[in-house]
Amino acid sequence: MAGSNPNAKPMNLTLKVWRQRNRNTEGRIVDYQVKDISPDMSFLEMLDVLNEDLLRQGEEPVAFDHDCREGICGSCNLFINGRAHGPEAGTTTCQLHMRKFSDGDTITIEPWRSAAFPVNKDLSVDRSAFDRIIQAGGYISINTGGTPDANEIPIPKDIADRAFEAATCIACGACVASCKNSSAMLFVSAKVSQLALLPQGHVERKTRVENMVAQMDKEGFGACSNIGSCAAECPVGISLENIAIMNREYINAKATSNNLA
Amino acid sequence: MILDSKIPEGPLAEKWDKHKFNVKLVNPANKRKYDVIIVGTGLAGASAAASLAELGYNVKAFTYHDSPRRAHSIAAQGGINAAKNYQNDGDSVYRLFYDTIKGGDYRAREANVYRLAQVSVNIIDQCVAQGVPFAREYGGLLANRSFGGAQVSRTFYARGQTGQQLLLGAYSALSRQVAYGKVKLYTRSEMLDLVVVDGQARGIITRNLITGEIEQHAAHAVVLATGGYGNVFYLSTNAKYCNATAAWRAHKKGAFFANPCFTQIHPTCIPVSGDYQSKLTLMSESLRNDGRVWVPASKETAERLRKGEIRVSDIKEEDRDYFLERKYPAFGNLVPRDVASRNAKQMCDEGRGVGGSGLAVFLDFADVIKRNGAEWVSQKYGNLFDMYAKITGENPYEQPMRIYPAVHYTMGGLWVDYNLQTTIPGLYATGECNFSDHGANRLGASALMQGLADGYFVIPYTIGDYLAQTPPKPVTTEHPAFKEAEAGVRARVEKLMSINGTRTPAEFHKALGHIMWEYCGMARNAEGLRHAKTEIQKLRREFWSDLKLTGTDQEMNQMLENAGRVADFLELGELMIDDAYNRNESCGGHFREEYQTPEGEALRDDENFTYVAAWQFNGENQPEILNKEELRFENVKLTQRSYK
Numbered sequence: 001m002a003g004s005n006p007n008a009k010p011m012n013l014t015l016k017v018w019r020q021r022n023r024n025t026e027g028r029i030v031d032y033q034v035k036d037i038s039p040d041m042s043f044l045e046m047l048d049v050l051n052e053d054l055l056r057q058g059e060e061p062v063a064f065d066h067d068c069r070e071g072i073c074g075s076c077n078l079f080i081n082g083r084a085h086g087p088e089a090g091t092t093t094c095q096l097h098m099r100k101f102s103d104g105d106t107i108t109i110e111p112w113r114s115a116a117f118p119v120n121k122d123l124s125v126d127r128s129a130f131d132r133i134i135q136a137g138g139y140i141s142i143n144t145g146g147t148p149d150a151n152e153i154p155i156p157k158d159i160a161d162r163a164f165e166a167a168t169c170i171a172c173g174a175c176v177a178s179c180k181n182s183s184a185m186l187f188v189s190a191k192v193s194q195l196a197l198l199p200q201g202h203v204e205r206k207t208r209v210e211n212m213v214a215q216m217d218k219e220g221f222g223a224c225s226n227i228g229s230c231a232a233e234c235p236v237g238i239s240l241e242n243i244a245i246m247n248r249e250y251i252n253a254k255a256t257s258n259n260l261a
Numbered sequence: 262m263i264l265d266s267k268i269p270e271g272p273l274a275e276k277w278d279k280h281k282f283n284v285k286l287v288n289p290a291n292k293r294k295y296d297v298i299i300v301g302t303g304l305a306g307a308s309a310a311a312s313l314a315e316l317g318y319n320v321k322a323f324t325y326h327d328s329p330r331r332a333h334s335i336a337a338q339g340g341i342n343a344a345k346n347y348q349n350d351g352d353s354v355y356r357l358f359y360d361t362i363k364g365g366d367y368r369a370r371e372a373n374v375y376r377l378a379q380v381s382v383n384i385i386d387q388c389v390a391q392g393v394p395f396a397r398e399y400g401g402l403l404a405n406r407s408f409g410g411a412q413v414s415r416t417f418y419a420r421g422q423t424g425q426q427l428l429l430g431a432y433s434a435l436s437r438q439v440a441y442g443k444v445k446l447y448t449r450s451e452m453l454d455l456v457v458v459d460g461q462a463r464g465i466i467t468r469n470l471i472t473g474e475i476e477q478h479a480a481h482a483v484v485l486a487t488g489g490y491g492n493v494f495y496l497s498t499n500a501k502y503c504n505a506t507a508a509w510r511a512h513k514k515g516a517f518f519a520n521p522c523f524t525q526i527h528p529t530c531i532p533v534s535g536d537y538q539s540k541l542t543l544m545s546e547s548l549r550n551d552g553r554v555w556v557p558a559s560k561e562t563a564e565r566l567r568k569g570e571i572r573v574s575d576i577k578e579e580d581r582d583y584f585l586e587r588k589y590p591a592f593g594n595l596v597p598r599d600v601a602s603r604n605a606k607q608m609c610d611e612g613r614g615v616g617g618s619g620l621a622v623f624l625d626f627a628d629v630i631k632r633n634g635a636e637w638v639s640q641k642y643g644n645l646f647d648m649y650a651k652i653t654g655e656n657p658y659e660q661p662m663r664i665y666p667a668v669h670y671t672m673g674g675l676w677v678d679y680n681l682q683t684t685i686p687g688l689y690a691t692g693e694c695n696f697s698d699h700g701a702n703r704l705g706a707s708a709l710m711q712g713l714a715d716g717y718f719v720i721p722y723t724i725g726d727y728l729a730q731t732p733p734k735p736v737t738t739e740h741p742a743f744k745e746a747e748a749g750v751r752a753r754v755e756k757l758m759s760i761n762g763t764r765t766p767a768e769f770h771k772a773l774g775h776i777m778w779e780y781c782g783m784a785r786n787a788e789g790l791r792h793a794k795t796e797i798q799k800l801r802r803e804f805w806s807d808l809k810l811t812g813t814d815q816e817m818n819q820m821l822e823n824a825g826r827v828a829d830f831l832e833l834g835e836l837m838i839d840d841a842y843n844r845n846e847s848c849g850g851h852f853r854e855e856y857q858t859p860e861g862e863a864l865r866d867d868e869n870f871t872y873v874a875a876w877q878f879n880g881e882n883q884p885e886i887l888n889k890e891e892l893r894f895e896n897v898k899l900t901q902r903s904y905k
């Protein structure tokens with residue numbers, strides 16, 4: 001079909017790709033040529049083409065993380081031409097399409113760079129630090145069963161909507177990769193404010209923010225200096241407001257350090 | 262073998278309550294003496310892992326992703342059904358049960374489906390308590406919308422990303438148990454075999470996807486929550502990693518595979534744009550609430566449109582055929598998925614399709630935008646419209662979406678009894694991985710419901726019944742069965758690495774997908790299926806003699822991972838074809854061209870096919886043995902499904 005753009009011509013591109021055997025070896029940039037790339041391809045489909053070529057030539061394909069390819073699982077995480085997820089705002093790597101590039105372009109592709117995200121291989125990094133931050137308190141402590149009727153607690157629509165907006169974080173790590181300090185504040189604050197906004201989350205709001213921030217620091221993420229590149233580069237538009245909410249929550253928590261007041 | 266579905270006696274509405282009383286319990290002090298392995302951390306796996314850990318069992322949870330939160334449940338868009346009747350529009354547990362049985366074209370078990378409808382109400386309570394931010398009305402109460410195959414509004418949603426919010430809820434509950442030390446999490450670990458000791462499931466063999474290490478894990482019971490097998494078709498709405506390996510390995514160890522040919526083709530997906538296409542993207546069925554499906558009324562108009570001689574806006578209202586509204590006035594655009602898909606295919610077969618390839622129909626929002634404004638539409642479907650625009654480069658606020666059916670869900674899966682136990686004692690299957698609740702066609706917003714029902718509210722009861730009858734002695738990996746299974750896994754990995762042929766795993770996968778879509782897709786016939794069987798056998802031989810891989814198995818090797826999955830798809834694909842060939846009727850998603858009504862609707866043969874086809878592995882390259890579980894309908898009368 002190429003129906004969306006029938007006149008678009010296939011492109012030839014030069015790729016500069018980070019190759020690294022595993023987390024204990026040094027990496028380097030390697031140049032590759034890809035030919036006849038359709039503008040309707042996604043960025044990852046373009047990498048599929050590269051990898052199929054490499055495999056057929058007996059070389060090792062480039063490792064990269066991906067899965068749903070519809071922008072929601074948060075697996076894909078490429079640093080493209082110096083920007084997390086590439087040149088298109090509000091877009092994950094898998095939803096970036098080649099029509100954003102031109103014939104003859106050189107594209108540099110690197111993994112997320114952060115001490116808290118060690119490289120597994122090539123472009124794949126270990127983001128388990130995010131899981132450990134959630135394990136430190138990113139939940140409401142209820143068991144299965146015995147919960148009240150869902151309509152028992154009315155929640156104002158605008159509060160519910162704001163909580164939803166915060167909850168849409170996909171934990172891709174673009175915020176960390178885009179921050180000069182490798183701060184994870186946007187990721188952590190999205191969960192903190194989702195649960196702090198909702199009445200169900202009020203019970204544990206103080207211990208939650210304290211524990212999650214402590215874990216964040218322990219994982220080696222940097223401090224926040226309020227530049228805002230995290231929110232600017234976030235593919236799902238998590239707002240900087242969440243960081244303000246988290247800071248407020250944190251100060252309140254520190255004043256009493258319990259969930260009583 | 263006689264299949265005992267273990268459906269409790271008594272009236273439909275009392276079966277589950279009675280059963281909950283009759284199952285054996287493990288006393289609270291003994292629960293910590295039992296280990297349970299759960300494979301998969303999507304809705305069914307994460308909810309089960311959290312709930313069993315809360316009860317006190319030691320859970321080991323496995324996922325091949327880098328985090329449990331990446332499971333493909335996260336991509337479910339539209340919503341989750343529950344018989345809350347918050348809308349006062351006539352819903353009830355019985356109506357949800359009835360809609361699901363009918364939607365499944367009378368090929369599901371009454372007792373399982375009724376239980377699903379019963380616990381659906383608890384799921385919503387549970388998720389709200391976890392902080393899942395469902396859509397709400399201005400008064401602060403929960404909002405609902407309607408979905409295909411239903412005439413009530415019972416679908417709860419979180420904009421177009423309900424699966425994400427539900428999975429993050431289950432993931433948070435799971436994370437809490439990881440923090441308590443009750444769940445040990447194994448990420449980037451892929452199950453490559455099941456270990457059976459003295460006829461009971463006692464463990465699994467995994468490969469660490471970062472280091473390549475092969476590991477043994479033992480437990481008192483194993484739960485597979487590993488999703489469906491839609492990626493047999495190569496192109497589907499499934500995530501790229503979705504695969505059947507865990508379920509298929511269990512099948513080859515003795516778990517029967519039920520109704521493999523029951524696959525769901527979703528009517529509203531973004532059409533294929535080229536050979537490089539790696540996956541297809543769904544546009545939620547919820548869009549059919551407000552979007553109108555149409556094609557040009559005449560072949561000539563469609564042809565001129567495809568050639569670019571006219572634009573969509575040039576086609577007058579009277580020259581448009583809103584074919585679903587025309588043919589099914591009662592349900593209109595909200596007919597079930599199988600009906601909508603077949604009709605779209607029919608329009609394209611008639612030469613009235615749109616888009617460059619002619620393999621697409623329009624989903625048009627012009628009316629609703631005129632009625633309620635673009636802002637209203639954006640509030641409701643914003644993320645879906647954005648996604649469409651990104652993928653196609655077209656603006657759906659200004660011109661209609663182009664959609665076409667694509668493989669989306671598999672109703673078939675491992676055979677399980679009422680307790681969700683497979684034919685291997687101690688092995689359970691939950692969520693899309695089992696076959697139990699959707700019959701021959703799943704209704705929209707019911708997959709999330711089933712995954713969470715199984716994990717939160719069914720398995721915590723039924724697995725206890727099995728464990729209570731298992732001595733609380735520590736399990737180890739010392740039994741020779743572990744060594745044997747590990748040796749088998751190693752031999753297979755080594756074999757894959759050493760073929761040294763010329764074709765990549767993806768090339769084989771695409772070839773398989775082509776065969777499956779062509780002959781075992783939206784329409785099937787005996788001749789095509791016979792041909793496809795020969796083709797697959799040939800492809801499988803080529804795979805094992807001409808596969809190309811590089812690197813080693815002692816490191817991260819994504820092509821090797823994929824090759825193992827494709828190898829299993831090549832076997833499962835053949836079983837799907839056998840099953841489709843055996844079922845000489847049309848029902849739900851299984852449409853055999855030989856069996857249709859004069860109007861082209863699916864024609865069931867209740868006399869001969871009101872059964873579950875449960876296939877039993879019988880050795881490599883041997884025909885599988887067909888076992889039948891007769892379905893008994895005591896509450897619902899079997900009728901020709903009509904949505905007119």
